[in-house]
Amino acid sequence: MRAGLIVGFGGGSGSLFFKGNRYPFSIGGISVGATIGxxxxxxxxxxxxxxxxxxxxxxxxxVAAGLSVAGGxxxxxxxxxxGVELEVSGKKIGLKASADLNGLRIRLER
Structure with a gap:
């Protein structure tokens, strides 16, 4: 089964859209590096x-190579x-950055 996923790093939260319902979750374990900010x-x-x-x-x-976000x-x-697999794409808002998603932790909000 596929489901939609939206993650906003700045707030450390996101939403899972599954079978017509929205499930908020919190995220952690992401490291973000920036050359300036x-x-x-x-x-x-x-x-x-x-x-x-x-x-x-x-x-x-x-599962595949790490994510690098820069200029797009x-x-x-x-x-x-x-066995849940996430395929995510990222778009930066701000200056050049890189993100390491290895160790990403997701927990549904209760």
């Missing part, structure tokens, strides 16, 4: 292999221990 990085993507919303929770590791955007693929 950065306002925020926003990620949008898809989640695969979800049976239920709680499957999105957990720690993720990179890039794509990263991540997977958690439940």
């Amino acid at each position: 950065i306002a925020s990085i926003d990620f949008v993507g898809r989640a695969r292999n979800l049976s239920r919303p709680r499957d999105i929770e957990g720690n993720y590791r990179a 955007g890039a794509v990263a693929r991540l997977r958690n221990s439940r």
Whole structure:
């Protein structure tokens, strides 16, 4: 099953859209580096292999090469221990930056 995913790094939160419902979540474990400074990085993507919303929770590791965001955007693929795969693309808002999504942690808001 596929679901929509929106992550706003600056706020450390996002939303999972699954079977017509919105599930807010918190994120952590992302490191962002900037050459001068950065306002925020926003990620949008898809989640695969979800049976239920709680499957999105957990720690993720990179399946493909890491994400680098500079002058536009890039794509990263991540997977958690439940087999949920995230494919996210990022677009920077601000100055040149890089993001390391290895270790991304997602937890649904209760």
